Amino acid sequence: xxxxxxRNLYIAQNFTRQLIQKNISPEDxxxxxxxxxxxxxxxxxxxxQPAYDFLIEVxxxxxxxxxxxxxxxxxxxxxxxxxxxxxxxxxxxxxTYVPNMKNIDIGMISVPIRKMxxxxxxxxxxxxxxxxxxxTDVVGKGVPAALCMSMVKYGLETLVYAYKDPSYVLEVINRxxxxxxxxxxxxxxFYGCLNVEQNIFSYASAGHEPALHYSAKNDQFFTLEAKGLxxxxxxxxxxxxxxxxxxxxxLIIMMTDGVTEFRVKEELNSREVITTLIKENRHLSxxxxxxxxxxxxxxxxxxxxxxxxxxxxxxK
Amino acid sequence: MTYRSSVEIITEWDIVAARQLxxxxxxxxxxxxVDQARITTAISELARNIYLYASIGIxxxxxxxxxxxxxxxxxxxxxxxxxxxxxxxxxxxxxxSGGLGAGLPGVKRLMDxxxxxxxxxxxxxxxxxxxxx
Numbered sequence: 001x002x003x004x005x006x007r008n009l010y011i012a013q014n015f016t017r018q019l020i021q022k023n024i025s026p027e028d029x030x031x032x033x034x035x036x037x038x039x040x041x042x043x044x045x046x047x048x049q050p051a052y053d054f055l056i057e058v059x060x061x062x063x064x065x066x067x068x069x070x071x072x073x074x075x076x077x078x079x080x081x082x083x084x085x086x087x088x089x090x091x092x093x094x095x096t097y098v099p100n101m102k103n104i105d106i107g108m109i110s111v112p113i114r115k116m117x118x119x120x121x122x123x124x125x126x127x128x129x130x131x132x133x134x135x136t137d138v139v140g141k142g143v144p145a146a147l148c149m150s151m152v153k154y155g156l157e158t159l160v161y162a163y164k165d166p167s168y169v170l171e172v173i174n175r176x177x178x179x180x181x182x183x184x185x186x187x188x189x190f191y192g193c194l195n196v197e198q199n200i201f202s203y204a205s206a207g208h209e210p211a212l213h214y215s216a217k218n219d220q221f222f223t224l225e226a227k228g229l230x231x232x233x234x235x236x237x238x239x240x241x242x243x244x245x246x247x248x249x250x251l252i253i254m255m256t257d258g259v260t261e262f263r264v265k266e267e268l269n270s271r272e273v274i275t276t277l278i279k280e281n282r283h284l285s286x287x288x289x290x291x292x293x294x295x296x297x298x299x300x301x302x303x304x305x306x307x308x309x310x311x312x313x314x315x316k
Numbered sequence: 317m318t319y320r321s322s323v324e325i326i327t328e329w330d331i332v333a334a335r336q337l338x339x340x341x342x343x344x345x346x347x348x349x350v351d352q353a354r355i356t357t358a359i360s361e362l363a364r365n366i367y368l369y370a371s372i373g374i375x376x377x378x379x380x381x382x383x384x385x386x387x388x389x390x391x392x393x394x395x396x397x398x399x400x401x402x403x404x405x406x407x408x409x410x411x412x413s414g415g416l417g418a419g420l421p422g423v424k425r426l427m428d429x430x431x432x433x434x435x436x437x438x439x440x441x442x443x444x445x446x447x448x449x
Contacts (some may be wrong), residue, residue, distance in 0.1 A: 055426075056350055060357045064422040071408045283380045 025063035107286030113290030118145030166204035177232035216249035322376035370396020
């Protein structure tokens with residue numbers, strides 16, 4: 001046989017690219033090769049024929065695997081397209097409208113870890129008198145969590161008539177979820193209602209991350225804990241509510257466990273990180289505080305978040 | 317004209333006999349080496365399915381030679397358990413092949429057409445055709 005040169009091999013490799021682009025299967029490639037050899041060395045073909053035929057036979061199976069792979073790739077592209085559409089629908093469906101109020105400064109940030117958000121924030125307000133906020137977190141992430149969340153949202157929307165009563169809201173949503181959603185789905189919710197004129201904040205919680213109250217007068221943080229079962233566990237569950245008085249420059253910080261659970265640097269006390277940061281920057285607006293908190297916690301965790309991240313801050 | 321011959325699939329070695337028959341017929345009809353290998357592989361897959369899932373069945377090969385068209389037809393018949401959901405087995409990645417590309421979708425790609433008739437508890441008939449171009 002003639003001497004092989006690197007130049008020839010390079011040309012062959014470039015040719016391969018074309019073959020792959022044109023979807024030529026491996027068995028056809030060998031057949032093309034066999035025919036070329038036959039033309040150039042007709043005398044040697046008798047001996048080589050069985051070897052080539054053997055190789056073609058083997059490669060038919062590789063070709064099958066290759067084509068299946070091709071078709072699965074196409075399927076995957078279709079799934080991704082569907083996912084993209086679903087994500088857009090979810091964004092429209094679960095869009096939170098942050099109210100603009102005269103006497104209360106409201107800030108909010110919600111960042112999903114995957115394409116779809118398993119956290120959701122819902123506001124109610126009645127002119128300037130009352131402001132209610134629900135911070136929810138579905139146990140689980142991605143598509144199932146998002147589907148479950150749309151139910152929570154529509155449940156909440158039916159409660160416009162009763163949004164001032166945290167216990168009642170949690171009890172109704174609990175029944176909605178318990179009846180309508182798969183047994184493995186649970187939702188945690190912190191629900192608070194602020195009577196703007198009387199400065200009373202009443203709240204209840206269904207297995208949710210406790211909120212924080214920063215008292216400007218005492219320059220101190222208080223944890224707003226409330227006991228209550230996760231939503232969707234038992235149909236008849238009662239939730240007790242608590243009340244605090246809000247004073248000038250006080251803050252309420254509500255969040256999901258994506259904010260407080262540090263997986264990197266577990267030795268750090270997340271609540272301490274949060275309270276220190278807020279105390280130092282309490283002069284900022286509620287929205288600026290939310291953004292700062294996100295940036296700082298992302299940095300502390302080496303820019304790797306493990307859960308959907310949601311914070312709502314109310315500033316008196 | 318149609319020439320029909322068949323092989324009974326009882327032991328694993330009958331798969332080899334079915335392959336041999338198919339290859340001879342494909343060659344006689346004028347298929348090239350690569351298509352012969354494809355037809356043989358398709359027969360192999362169908363015969364293997366009979367051997368693995370129905371234990372006994374028949375692979376029949378028809379060589380159709382008309383003025384207008386020439387084609388080879390492979391008919392695999394068994395009285396096995398049948399296929400519950402035909403649409404499912406035609407989906408890529410469903411069969412137990414685990415990414416080997418085998419299974420019925422693979423057979424369909426090797427041939428030109430594939431038709432499946434199956435009744436649960438009674439058996440399955442699969443008809444695969446490939447035209448000579």
